[in-house]
Amino acid sequence: MGYEAAYAGTSFATLDKLGSLHYGSEVMNVTGDRTVRHGLATVAYDDEGVEAQSFDLIRDGILVGYQLDRRIARNVGLGRSNGCAFADSPGHTPIQRMANVSLRPADGNGPSTDELVSAVDHGFYIAGDKSWSIDMQRYNFQFTGQRFYKIEKGRLAGQVKDLAYQSRTTDFWGAMEAVGGESTYRLGGAFNCGKGQPGQVAPVSHGCPSALFRGVNVLNTRSESGR
């Protein structure tokens, strides 16, 4: 919509792509949720008085929803707010920002992390996240991790270092072959998610199962530094 053009930027997931954008593979299901137990963005009512709720953002890999406050919902013709108005104090105007956004695990008895690793002949197991950076339309991203392990013939084959991975958002999620089951699902989060001008800070959670991706570009960060 252009309201964040000078700061956070804009998005490739424009309104005209709602219901048609192939954001990721068919195993990709993402929810926005302000009701989940222990979620850092969980509330009873948002800062416009709208009741907290859970809603689909991506279903079977297709973009199907947006986070909305009352003003944006009306302006873009998407009906009612889904409870995403946040103000970090009475001194700040409520702004529309993300709920707890989570990748859903596989239904039923989905695979364990070990089972996902066993499906890899040669690759890496990356635990945790670090150094997140994404462009101003959310295409190009680069992450590192907290721990890296080599995978050889379906087994962890020792810890390695100096890795980062880099991709385009839809390429990356399109390369997601499988998500783990409930046993692999973890709800994490941050207390200091910054948005807006003047800046506002909000706690927010992300839930995620283990997941298997094929053909992702993994970088050697020592080489990237020219060493």
Added chain:
Amino acid sequence: MSVAATRFVPAPRVVEQVLEASESDGCIVIVEDRSEAEVRFANNTVTTNGTRRDRTVVAIALREGEGGTAVGIASRSGTGDAIDLLRRAEANAATAPPAEDAAPLVTPGSTGAEADFGDPPVTTNLAGLGDVLTGLGEAFGRARAAGSQLAGFAEHKVSTVYLGSSAGLRLRHVEPTGKLELVGRADGGARSAWVSAGVADLATVRLEELEERLTRRLGWAERKVDLDAGRYEVVLPPDAVADLMVMLGVSTSGREAEEGRSVFSAPGGATRVGESLSPHPFTLRSDPFETGLECTPFLVAPASSQDVSVFDNGLPLERTEWISGGRLERLQYHRAAAARSSVQPAAFINNLSLELPGATSSVEDLVARTDRGLLLTCLWYIREVDPATLLLTGLTRDGVYLVEHGEITGSVNNFRFNESPVDLLAKTVEAGRTERALSREWNEWLNRTAMPSLRVADFNMSSVSPAT
């Protein structure tokens, strides 16, 4: 700016009340009164604006025990019972272990900040936005006529900090900060540019001058050139240099260096202090009295961290050269850590300047001496990838331009870069004169920067970003 009545209990009185009520072995009180005015705009219209007043009170209680001095801290924003806050700090001190950063409290000295301790806080309002607020309407009209959209943010804020301690400190300082960021977009975002001003007083900013710079840059983008990822010679204007050098400045932790966790670590628990980082005699410094970058001349520490100690509250700050003559000169240490490492203490100061003595060139001069390269006008979403090399990743944004035979010949797609600011100092081909700069990435917490333009060889563009 003006001195205005406030519904808050006067800050000097809060400081005295808390110190008088203290039942601990030492006490420090910090009161910061903030006044802010801002306007935000997008799509050629104002979206939000307002003014705000706020206060933060921090009570720090010290308790002497068998193993040393323990610290308890309590803080809150807004109004509230400061004595209740003090009691919470004292309760925290009662259960805290001895502090590893313990040192004698700073005593009244030579900061010169004591005389006005009883004065009220300084405030700002929408008039503090100068001509920016009144000029936006016409600027939107000019943008519409040109088929472009303006977006941006202007703010003026004033922090008045009061610091008192049981050792007799009574310090006050007023720190005004202003900025204007202006983005122009045309052709549905296919052409975009960013310009900015970081100043203490927005009355000194001429909106039309910034618009002219923006229009010139949008004009450069009439011709589009697609380039692949790779290593390029680049020209970085002062704002973009600030984006990178701020990260170098905040990476000068003495403790991290000694523990082997930093680009400034040397084998065996040593540091790289004294080592040459560049063939050019760069100076990277912080100075509370630097002209145009003046900031609080004493340390204000609401909490301790690895290089900052609450015990050092009120410590006079002085010009500190982190890099001098191209060599790493100083690292950050609080007094207790400095004593353990047999070095001088050094605290990070709220400004940062990079200078190559004798350099006089402008960014236009550097472009004119570039045979083929890229002009990177601003960088964004910068994060540390590897602390051992200070490798940073981030993106170009709102203006990458191709330079051929000394002239700008078009705009280029955006890139993700992976580069270290320490390496940039070594790879610099030439540097320009130091000018006031505003880091797009970091200006919310470090507005006061002055940087040269740099022409740098082999800048690593790791991949292409299709973002516009």
